[in-house]
Amino acid sequence: MRCAIPTDQGYVSLHFGRCEKYVLIDIENGKVTTSRVIDNPGHSPGFIPRFLHDQGVNCILCGGIGKQAIQLLEEYGIDVITGVEGSIEEVIQKLLAGTLKGGASFCHHE
Numbered sequence: 001m002r003c004a005i006p007t008d009q010g011y012v013s014l015h016f017g018r019c020e021k022y023v024l025i026d027i028e029n030g031k032v033t034t035s036r037v038i039d040n041p042g043h044s045p046g047f048i049p050r051f052l053h054d055q056g057v058n059c060i061l062c063g064g065i066g067k068q069a070i071q072l073l074e075e076y077g078i079d080v081i082t083g084v085e086g087s088i089e090e091v092i093q094k095l096l097a098g099t100l101k102g103g104a105s106f107c108h109h110e
Contacts, residue, residue, distance in 0.1 A: 001027045003059040003095070004052050005088055007037075012084050012091055014106045016065035017043040023088050024055060030096060049073045061091060061100070064107025082106075 005012060006019035013019035019040055026034040041051050049072035052060070059079045070080050083103025084091055094100035 001058050002056045003027065003061055004055070004057045005061045005084075005091060006040075006063075007088055010089075011087050012061065012063045014063040016060065016062045016069055016107070017048055022052070024057065025092060027096070032092060032096070046072055049076055049078070052076075053078060061095065061102075062105075064105045066105075066107055 003025050005023045005025070006016050006021075007013055007023050008020050017040075021037050021039055024034075024036050024038060025032050038055070041048065045068065049069060052073070053076040057078055059081070060073060061081050061084045063083065063085055065080060065082055070082075073080050081100070081102040082105040084100065085106075086094075091100065
């Protein structure tokens with residue numbers, strides 16, 4: 001499984017499409033096997049979901065995201081967990097431990 005986490009200065013970004021970077025992690029057998037950071041290629045409607053799909057992403061862990069972006073990601077077969085907050089390291093540890101909890105999106109726009 002490959003997860004993408006939008007990040008700003010080491011923390012989960014409050015807005016999926018306007019983050020500085022994405023942390024991509026590969027998880028196999030309950031462990032992170034690879035991790036890399038990529039720059040946000042630019043906020044343009046519809047582009048980032050396709051870009052992340054092309055990167056092999058299966059799951060997004062984010063603070064906030066718009067409804068249209070969720071719909072596009074789901075069309076690519078990418079699961080979206082919203083309402084995630086904290087440092088990237090904390091979020092990854094919770095994900096691996098099975099204790100990560102999502103919630104309502106912090107992004108409230110159409």
